[in-house]
Amino acid sequence: MTNKNELDNDEALQERLKEIKNQKGIIGYILRSSNSAAVDLKDPQKIIDYAVLSSAVLDLSNNMTEKLQVGEVEKAVVESDETKLLSIKLGNNHLSIFMEQSVDHNKLCKELK
């Protein structure tokens, strides 16, 4: 059963995500919990592509950390020429933020923790 603290934390996280979403270079985010998901992307047509990518990043991170024995995943970052994906565990939630290459993902991590 969800307690009040968790609800407060979730609400605070949603607030922070709204702020982050408006920052320059942020493409959008996918927030998954055990029983729901919140998606906010600038290009809604790409929801499926980004959801598949977010899930594949999580799978690869878990597989690599297990095989190379570096412990449970805290965060993962994927970088292509123009785009970056920050995948981070926040309590019971798993957050994927998509952004342009120029965005400082370490700064975002600090804002979220």
Added chain:
Amino acid sequence: MNREPYAISLNSALTEIKKTYPGIHHSFLFTNTGLIVAKDLETNEEVIQNIFESFDDLKEKTKTIGNINNFSVTGKNGKLFLSNVDDMYLVLATSKSVDESQINSITKIIIPTILKTVETLVSTHLQSKPEKKLIVDTISGFFAGDSVQIDKETLIDWTNTLDSDEIKKTKVTKEETSDSIDQVKIETFAGNSVLCKVKEITDPKLKVKNLIRIPEKICKSLVVKKGDQVLVKPML
């Protein structure tokens, strides 16, 4: 591409890097087709293969954002870095406290410099040796024999290219038979090799450039089939 010089140089480089940066626990390099180019002694090939398969799956799904240049993971007890280096992928598993600027030096300066140096050395070396990549065609049947067959033009090129002291002082013309080269060494990209007699292709329909006709039993020992590429080196 003959990956042996790469493997030797990169294995040494990874060993030295590990000695210099004790925070690195695992290091290996694979191509975008999953071929392991170099690895440290601590990481077994099954682990690398498994990681490559997951990574390949991710690559398929990242088409929406383009090619992956870097992938990094922070775990509770350490960090992982997967970096694209000249169409290959370098993976480093490190302690959590590792200095990321050192990792950047390795992935962006040290390994690319080694690759460039080896590439230059290999291409210079190849220019002086007339090795050729040829496509396999099989010879079957009772009269297959033990000799491989190569087109006359390639045999003449080799005869002309090889050191005149070693072969002949006068250049061979296309009309002459290039009987200076008796044997060739055939190497597969998996590392199998065999030395065998060579003749020119007699069947006019098969006188195709860059083709090597190999008797079936030699194909079996080399583990190659029709259409595969092999590296062929003329021998005196």
